[in-house]
Amino acid sequence: MTSSFGAANAALLKDPKIRIPSFQRGLRSSNSLGLTRHAHPVSVSSSTPSLIRAVATPPKSDTGSETKRSKVEILKEQSNYIRYPLNEELLTDAPNINEAATQIIKFHGSYQQYNRDDRGQRNYSFMLRTKNPCGKVSNQLYLTMDDLADQFGIGTLRLTTRQTFQLHGVLKKDMKTVMSTIIKNMGSTLGACGDLNRNVLAPAAPLTRKDYVFAQQTAEDIAALLTPQSGFYYDVWVDGEQVMSAESAEVVKARNDNSHGTNFPDSPEPIYGAQFLPRKFKVAVTVPTDNSVDILTNDIGIVVVSDDQGEPQGFNIYVGGGMGRTHRLATTFARLGEPLGYVPKEDILYAVKAIVVTQRENGRRDDRKYSRMKYLISSWGIEKFRSVAEQYYGKKFEPFRELPKWEFNSYLGWHEQGDGNLFCGIHVDNGRVGGKKKKTLREIIKNYNLNVRLTPNQNIILCDIQNAWKHPITAALAEAGFLMEGSPLTFSIQVFIRVMIAFYQPSHVDPLNLTAMACPAFPLCPLAITEAERGIPDILKRVRAVFEKVGLENNESIVVRVTGCPNGCARPYMAELGLVGDGPNSYQIWLGGKPNQTSIARSFMDKLKLQDLEKVLEPLFYHWKSGRQSEESFGDFTNRMGFEKLKGLVDKWEGPVGAPSQ
Structure with a gap:
């Protein structure tokens, strides 16, 4: 040239x-x-x-x-x-493409990956990311992506923080089939990655x-x-x-x-x-x-x-x-x-x-x-x-x-669209749709011919629902476990209670989970330093346990975001509590974001080992509960107190006042 x-x-x-x-x-x-x-x-x-x-x-x-x-x-x-050289590399028998093609394929909406949990020879595959402005997904495209996940992927779909799908585990030999199928079913991956404009966000409601x-x-x-x-x-x-x-x-x-x-x-x-x-x-x-x-x-x-x-x-x-x-x-x-x-x-x-x-x-x-x-x-x-x-x-x-x-709007639960129909926002833990939940969503979307929207918080919205469909859809969601995770109740009682309590409202999900986000990280992301998606369920349970220990109510929450590296795909630097991968099984701790995502967090601590998480969170949450001003969020509290003072409270922490000695 x-x-x-x-x-x-x-x-x-x-x-x-x-x-x-x-x-x-x-x-x-x-x-x-x-x-x-x-x-x-x-x-x-x-x-x-x-x-x-x-x-x-x-x-x-x-x-x-x-x-x-x-x-x-x-x-x-x-x-x-x-x-x-992507066009030439796709024709070779090798399971992977060369370094130049790995850069070029990003513009097409794909990353080459390998399973980092495997030892020995690398097992290459490709992640495909769709382009869905406003998170709009037609009925036809949703069903197509659902099929492709089973036929050519790892059996799950992932909803991203930019209102798109990610399809993991596609082999090189299947790439053209998968890509052409997406294109011919009202979809695209063009520009979902690479040095150009990415997916354009808008409220999904x-x-x-x-x-x-x-x-x-x-x-x-x-x-x-x-x-x-x-x-x-x-x-x-x-x-x-x-x-x-x-x-x-x-x-x-x-x-x-x-x-x-x-x-x-x-x-x-x-x-x-x-x-x-x-x-x-x-x-x-x-x-x-x-x-x-x-x-x-x-x-x-x-x-x-x-x-x-x-x-x-x-x-x-x-x-x-x-x-x-x-x-x-x-x-x-x-x-x-x-x-x-x-x-x-x-x-x-x-x-x-x-x-x-x-x-x-x-x-x-x-x-x-x-x-x-x-x-x-x-x-x-x-x-x-x-x-x-x-x-x-x-x-x-x-x-x-x-x-x-x-304000932060999740749009979870049932809402009126304004045209006589309803929409239902469904919480999806970590944006990962799989198993029985994936099957149930497919059945609902197919049977009622629904279009969907993906949200920037990794959730999904079912659109254009007639009032007569509300009860059966609610029951199906409840049966699939979208409402009360891990309940010991029998199925029939679960469904009865879930349907009767406001026909699926977000109060059934732990408030910590409603705003929490994590990037995929291990095992497929080549940039990951430590866990994020696979680790956040346990992290949120531990945060809730500390809340209970220091006397915070069950309805209280903070914005928690976890990433496996500093690139910030789950926007951890806007969180009230951000955990950013900083080494094997360790994280930087970021504090100071706001619940409405209008303030940037700051680095509070480097290389905190995950097993020591409670040693930091317990004093922070205890002093927030005991020293906060009226309706003061955790992020605002940490900013008002100042990090030096907070570090001092963490360093000298010996447990809540009046607690029995161990």
Whole structure:
């Protein structure tokens, strides 16, 4: 290839009136987070949004030296728009693919894995992750995924923290069959992993309120806007057959608009180019008060703003959130998004595109630890970032609109949709659907022809339920054990009690479990340092036991999140109690998040061995119970007390006052 534009764009380099973006030419310093020259050819199209003011960015002098790029950047450049060498590796008889293909297949929505519990020769398989904007899953797709899990996976489905499915254990020889089946049944894995926009979150509740419907439609439009266009996905998995859903005219118009130099002209990827983004990119859309999507943890967080009559008028935009970090490397950190500004509703796709392009042009490509947009904003500051994004937007962002207090909504239990039908939110421990519960969900979804929604808290919502179906569905859920785990009651009494007590309400689940999350970790995740999904059930039981020991009530709870490594897939840095894998059978302890996920936690302790968990939790919970202010959450209590004082309480703890000596 003559350049990262590809041969089709090589002629652009010879035009003296055109300056190619600096990362494409290799002219940016490897340590620089400064402004690059934004120098796309500008063509004024009929889709040009109304201009208020284009904000020029100061040019950066060319150094003439080759910039350092990470290995993944070079692989992307050489991949023929995310095809090579994956297309060749899939044809070999080996059970695995080579290192280059393992990077490329991520863009297709898959990771190569092996079972780390096995000793000796590695048994390779693949994890597939779907792309489901808003968590929407059709009846047909759910039944297809359920079948594929049994036929080609490990017999379970996993619901992720980004409202998608993960299918584990697919063998290389079955990959094309599985992928093509998903595609032909209204599904996709395109862009579920890799250096591009990931699944776009939105509240999963199928409410007919105007703001909820508008938020979900906006999330779907943003997902379509930022979907790759070069066809690599369909070339590899369905031999080039284009199986794509229809796009709105507004999405096509926004994608093709190049009035502010956002696009690569004549490229098969007008927004991404041949290099795509420096790292993964996450977007969430919600409505005021509803923080079921952890809005501040996303690269872009978008909030619908409505008038007094409930009619959506525009959007507040947050930027710069992100969870990933590296242990004991202070230059890596979790970060909350911060307000960027407000845009009218007709401009949201152009604003999102401008922000993505700002990251595309200026995010670091030399060291992937620092390639997320949060590091760009942290280095530049929000004012400079806003100024550059405004150049691509073609307007000034308006002042951020005032918002009410955020709340966490789980949407568990029975609710009215607003159209005469009901929806039922079902708690799924750790997001893992298997065994009798998996079979029962399938029967309900199939027999009643239900569509479903996946939530950002790894739960599932059954949608469009007629009132007459409520009792039989409730009884079926109860029989499968969705309501009262481990009850010693006989089946008939269980069903009677469960059905009679409010027809499945979330009060039947331990409150600790309602907000708890864990990443998959062992045995399949190659990044895991220790347990998460397999360990959290016992951890939650131990937390509950300590609650009881210090006198906390059964209905009291805190937000607990566990991850097997510091990458933060289960968003532990927003938890009131976060356990982050820090070695074999040991964790960092993070404290200070809020129940509504609006405050970032801080590291309290390193390398706590799991067997010593009670030694830390017992004094913390005891002093929270005895010293908290009115309705003070555990996270707020730890922040008010301060970590030094809390560490002192832990160090000198000898048990509750008045407790008998051992």
